[in-house]
Amino acid sequence: MVKVLKCSYCGEEIPPGTGTTFVKNDGSIFQFCTPKCRKMKLKFKKPARKVRWTKYFGQK
Numbered sequence: 001m002v003k004v005l006k007c008s009y010c011g012e013e014i015p016p017g018t019g020t021t022f023v024k025n026d027g028s029i030f031q032f033c034t035p036k037c038r039k040m041k042l043k044f045k046k047p048a049r050k051v052r053w054t055k056y057f058g059q060k
């Protein structure tokens with residue numbers, strides 16, 4: 001049984017074998033379902049709750 005991962009940005013489930021993992025210098029691990037999510041988090045640093053297509057949109 002494969003553990004289902006959730007995207008660190010949008011909150012969607014990541015099918016096994018897809019997505020990317022990113023480890024920050026401080027050791028924290030991020031999983032991303034698509035390069036788009038990766039870019040939004042790491043490059044644009046946009047809070048997921050302000051992005052309409054994430055599951056966290058509108059949350060506090």
Ligand SMILES: [Zn+2]
Nearest residue numbers: 007010033037
């Ligand atoms: Zn995602």
